[in-house]
Amino acid sequence: MPTDATDATSAPRIPAKPTIDGVEATWVDAWEDERTYRFDDSAPRERVFSIDTPPPTVSGSLHMGSVFGYVQTDALARYRRMTGWELFYPMGWDDNGLPTERRVQTYFGVRCDPSLPYDPDFQPPDEPGKDDIPISRPNFIALCHQLTAEDELTFEALWRRLGLSVDWTRGYATIDDRSRRASQRMFLRNLSRHEAYSSEAPTLWDVDYQTAVAQAEMEDRERPGAYHRLRFDDLEIETTRPELVAACVALVAHPDDERFSARFGDTVRTPLFGVEVPIVAHELADPEKGTGIAMICTFGDVTDVVWWRELALPTRSIVTRSGRIAETPPPGVPDGPAWQAIAGTTVKAAQRTMVELLTASGDLIGEPRPITHPVKFYERGDRPLEIVTSRQWFIRNGGRDEPLRRELLQRGREVRWHPPYMHVRFDNWVNGLNGDWLVSRQRYFGVPVPVWYPVGRDGEADHGAPIVPEESRLPIDPTTDVPDGYEAAQRGQPGGFTGDPDVMDTWATSSLTPQIACGWEDDPALFAATFPMDLRPQGPEIIRTWLFSTVLRSHFEHHTLPWRDTSINGWILDPDRKKMSKSKGNVITPMPLVEEFGSDAVRYWACNGRPGTDTALDTGIMKIGRRLAIKILNASKFALGRLGDGPAPGVDLVSEPLDRALLAKLAAVVTAATTAFEEFDYARALEGTETFFWSFCDDYVELVKTRAYGGEDDTTPADSARATLALALSVQLRLLAPFLPFVTEEVWRWWQMGSIHRAPWPTGAEFAEHRTGDPSVLEVAADVLAAVRRAKTTEKRSMRSGVAELTVSGPAATLAAVDAARRDIVDAGGVEALELVEAAEFSVVSRLAQPD
RNA sequence: GGGCGUAUAGCUCAGUUGGUUAGAGCAGCUGGCUUACAACCAGCAGGCCGGGGGUUCGAGUCCCUCUGCGCCCACCA
Numbered sequence: 001m002p003t004d005a006t007d008a009t010s011a012p013r014i015p016a017k018p019t020i021d022g023v024e025a026t027w028v029d030a031w032e033d034e035r036t037y038r039f040d041d042s043a044p045r046e047r048v049f050s051i052d053t054p055p056p057t058v059s060g061s062l063h064m065g066s067v068f069g070y071v072q073t074d075a076l077a078r079y080r081r082m083t084g085w086e087l088f089y090p091m092g093w094d095d096n097g098l099p100t101e102r103r104v105q106t107y108f109g110v111r112c113d114p115s116l117p118y119d120p121d122f123q124p125p126d127e128p129g130k131d132d133i134p135i136s137r138p139n140f141i142a143l144c145h146q147l148t149a150e151d152e153l154t155f156e157a158l159w160r161r162l163g164l165s166v167d168w169t170r171g172y173a174t175i176d177d178r179s180r181r182a183s184q185r186m187f188l189r190n191l192s193r194h195e196a197y198s199s200e201a202p203t204l205w206d207v208d209y210q211t212a213v214a215q216a217e218m219e220d221r222e223r224p225g226a227y228h229r230l231r232f233d234d235l236e237i238e239t240t241r242p243e244l245v246a247a248c249v250a251l252v253a254h255p256d257d258e259r260f261s262a263r264f265g266d267t268v269r270t271p272l273f274g275v276e277v278p279i280v281a282h283e284l285a286d287p288e289k290g291t292g293i294a295m296i297c298t299f300g301d302v303t304d305v306v307w308w309r310e311l312a313l314p315t316r317s318i319v320t321r322s323g324r325i326a327e328t329p330p331p332g333v334p335d336g337p338a339w340q341a342i343a344g345t346t347v348k349a350a351q352r353t354m355v356e357l358l359t360a361s362g363d364l365i366g367e368p369r370p371i372t373h374p375v376k377f378y379e380r381g382d383r384p385l386e387i388v389t390s391r392q393w394f395i396r397n398g399g400r401d402e403p404l405r406r407e408l409l410q411r412g413r414e415v416r417w418h419p420p421y422m423h424v425r426f427d428n429w430v431n432g433l434n435g436d437w438l439v440s441r442q443r444y445f446g447v448p449v450p451v452w453y454p455v456g457r458d459g460e461a462d463h464g465a466p467i468v469p470e471e472s473r474l475p476i477d478p479t480t481d482v483p484d485g486y487e488a489a490q491r492g493q494p495g496g497f498t499g500d501p502d503v504m505d506t507w508a509t510s511s512l513t514p515q516i517a518c519g520w521e522d523d524p525a526l527f528a529a530t531f532p533m534d535l536r537p538q539g540p541e542i543i544r545t546w547l548f549s550t551v552l553r554s555h556f557e558h559h560t561l562p563w564r565d566t567s568i569n570g571w572i573l574d575p576d577r578k579k580m581s582k583s584k585g586n587v588i589t590p591m592p593l594v595e596e597f598g599s600d601a602v603r604y605w606a607c608n609g610r611p612g613t614d615t616a617l618d619t620g621i622m623k624i625g626r627r628l629a630i631k632i633l634n635a636s637k638f639a640l641g642r643l644g645d646g647p648a649p650g651v652d653l654v655s656e657p658l659d660r661a662l663l664a665k666l667a668a669v670v671t672a673a674t675t676a677f678e679e680f681d682y683a684r685a686l687e688g689t690e691t692f693f694w695s696f697c698d699d700y701v702e703l704v705k706t707r708a709y710g711g712e713d714d715t716t717p718a719d720s721a722r723a724t725l726a727l728a729l730s731v732q733l734r735l736l737a738p739f740l741p742f743v744t745e746e747v748w749r750w751w752q753m754g755s756i757h758r759a760p761w762p763t764g765a766e767f768a769e770h771r772t773g774d775p776s777v778l779e780v781a782a783d784v785l786a787a788v789r790r791a792k793t794t795e796k797r798s799m800r801s802g803v804a805e806l807t808v809s810g811p812a813a814t815l816a817a818v819d820a821a822r823r824d825i826v827d828a829g830g831v832e833a834l835e836l837v838e839a840a841e842f843s844v845v846s847r848l849a850q851p852d
Numbered sequence: 853g854g855g856c857g858u859a860u861a862g863c864u865c866a867g868u869u870g871g872u873u874a875g876a877g878c879a880g881c882u883g884g885c886u887u888a889c890a891a892c893c894a895g896c897a898g899g900c901c902g903g904g905g906g907u908u909c910g911a912g913u914c915c916c917u918c919u920g921c922g923c924c925c926a927c928c929a
Contacts, residue, residue: 304928428925698894794895
């Protein structure tokens with residue numbers, strides 16, 4: 001507990017019964033009161049270490065996977081702070097986008113209808129009703145803000161309790177004014193430099209969410225399907241999508257395929273519809289698949305899009321944005337009975353209908369052959385993506401632009417990756433891009449695309465000449481705001497204007513977290529002091545989205561990397577070694593574990609996971625962390641309890657060889673931990689420190705225990721032990737502080753001024769070179785002590801029982817080391833007589849005293 | 853179909869340029885209330901380092917190959 005008044009010269013104030021229970025609440029409050037983690041914005045850039053913290057998605061529930069990475073980053077941050085860096089360590093919230101929309105819809109029972117006007121008096125019902133209440137986009141967004149604000153408080157409380165040393169005054173949310181302003185400003189600059197453009201083109205479309213989807217948000221899922229063999233006059237093709245026969249525009253085979261080369265240029269008629277389609281050649285056609293000749297539809301899959309574009313084929317789209325077949329057939333397709341049978345039905349129903357009709361007409365050959373094949377899904381969606389034609393906004397990303405691709409690959413090489421092999425994921429992604437970044441979404445709770453379009457005399461919007469706002473007006477909502485030079489009444493009128501109805505992809509804003517956090521254009525001084533940032537910590541699964549898009553936009557705007565280093569954390573696996581994810585239902589929430597084991601113990605578990613390495617959730621590791629925290633309390637109680645009432649002893653009192661040996665070994669631990677941290681390897685730093693700490697407790701403290709009690713005329717040996725205990729404890733507490741911030745702070749405040757987390761990281765200079773000695777003195781003494789313990793255990797005697805005669809044999813150097821620690825060995829082992837015998841081999845013989 | 857990672861004690865994991873007898877914790881077993889700590893302490897036992905081949909005086913470590921697991925990517929005929 002913190003003392004009410006601290007005096008540097010007074011004796012340590014040690015609780016009679018130290019405990020780690022309740023330390024979180026005490027120090028969370030104290031750190032807030034003392035502004036321990038507050039960023040000093042007067043610090044020059046060369047002293048600032050800035051961290052581009054991942055903004056968590058607040059509408060999801062927290063799980064241990066989140067805790068894992070954030071704690072590891074916090075350990076790195078704490079190390080940097082102690083080595084003298086001024087930490088710029090903000091926390092943002094990712095609250096824009098679909099997850100929030102879904103939650104608001106179900107929580108309040110509303111749905112967004114952008115055609116409605118804003119209602120300033122709208123209040124959501126106490127309980128969601130049977131039917132969703134349609135509300136305007138501004139009203140809907142207000143509810144999103146309201147709910148995310150509540151979620152964010154829950155998140156912040158957990159992060160604070162886990163001891164994240166972020167500066168909570170530097171927060172942002174990806175939907176707040178700053179973020180929307182930055183996002184819209186960057187979009188407009190991309191637009192002015194032709195890095196952003198709009199285009200009417202076939203795009204992957206989620207029929208449930210009613211929005212376009214980017215490549216980065218898609219995933220393949222293995223789904224059952226079936227090959228249907230269909231007759232096109234004398235040719236046969238195989239398809240998994242017979243419902244798209246009406247959308248067929250050609251058949252395609254490989255140019256070198258001799259089975260079909262004579263037919264290129266011919267036409268055949270589609271079954272049921274009788275539409276004449278050409279037979280064409282393209283190298284993407286795979287002679288091995290199906291019958292070697294395939295039907296091209298507009299559009300069944302992304303290969304169809306390639307064929308359609310490169311072979312300049314006509315368009316016969318039949319699937320609408322709602323996932324149903326259109327009511328009227330596309331040009332050239334007869335509105336006959338076949339069409340009438342499928343018009344307006346869902347894609348699934350249309351497939352059944354077509355199979356029946358094709359069977360009846362004899363155009364379906366044999367039975368459909370069941371297969372399992374990968375189908376593209378929106379990562380949050382439940383139905384396969386369709387391809388529809390729509391106008392969308394894109395940002396160039398090198399997907400169809402070789403020079404830009406090379407520049408971005410070069411940026412990837414400039415980043416320092418931790419661990420280094422994560423770099424290949426970046427390269428794989430960039431090399432696999434097959435189109436520009438589709439950033440527009442037909443959704444509501446996001447950052448609006450900040451443009452309007454003039455409406456011509458004919459009432460049609462002119463998408464080729466968007467009206468852009470002055471940057472000083474940002475953020476804007478073009479569906480409610482009016483462009484300069486127009487009146488509100490001209491919205492949608494001939495000769496007037498219309499606002500772009502879309503919002504941007506959530507990554508279009510998240511890709512700007514460095515700019516948002518660092519105050520780009522809003523706070524030039526802060527930006528100069530913090531950007532480019534130093535570290536981007538994140539998970540491996542969003543290298544293709546968050547990391548890549550952040551590099552891209554910084555490259556366009558600043559011609560630099562957004563940060564120098566990136567640390568990629570591993571996955572959390574559940575105890576059965578399955579990846580933890582909500583969809584699998586194996587998510588474990590952190591709070592119960594924090595309450596059971598304590599924050600330091602949970603942090604210990606997280607910091608045990610190697611950088612980039614998948615780690616199983618293991619409460620056994622947390623138990624060890626808890627044990628370590630308690631051990632720190634007790635060992636500190638002992639070490640500090642020996643100091644007495646005098647002033648804290650200095651390193652110049654260290655005189656005994658055993659004490660100097662300890663400091664020599666400790667100095668090596670400091671060096672190793674520092675090196676590990678410099679390489680972003682918190683786990684190695686922890687491991688070395690922890691190992692040393694346990695040997696410190698088990699061997700060194702046991703050896704000097706008696707000497708440290710003092711009580712002799714010559715106080716030199718006792719003073720040396722006390723000084724060493726004090727120094728070793730101070731150093732070890734600081735080495736452990738990044739991992740166990742609560743218990744180390746607790747102990748630190750028993751005897752030191754200020755927070756341990758603002759104390760200097762230990763360095764070799766503290767050991768005053770001449771006070772360190774030969775490490776073998778401690779190593780040999782510990783070996784002898786272990787041999788004595790072994791003898792007592794073998795004889796099933798108490799550790800307190802005496803040794804009548806102890807004989808140590810070995811080379812002269814070993815015996816000299818024993819002799820240097822003679823007194824401590826005798827005290828710790830309860831030895832009555834210690835004999836040293838020179839011999840080639842080291843051995844220890846203990847003759848135990850007779851029991852009383 | 854490509855790419856990356858990974859495989860070490862019953863369990864969870866270390867093992868940094870190749871170098872004594874491969875380490876730790878947990879679990880197990882045997883003991884001990886020892887004035888810092890019984891939520892503790894001491895000790896013991898436990899391993900063809902996934903299989904096979906190669907380089908080397910020497911391989912858990914480097915190379916090849918196979919197998920299992922995880923992740924990422926890929927063009928749905």
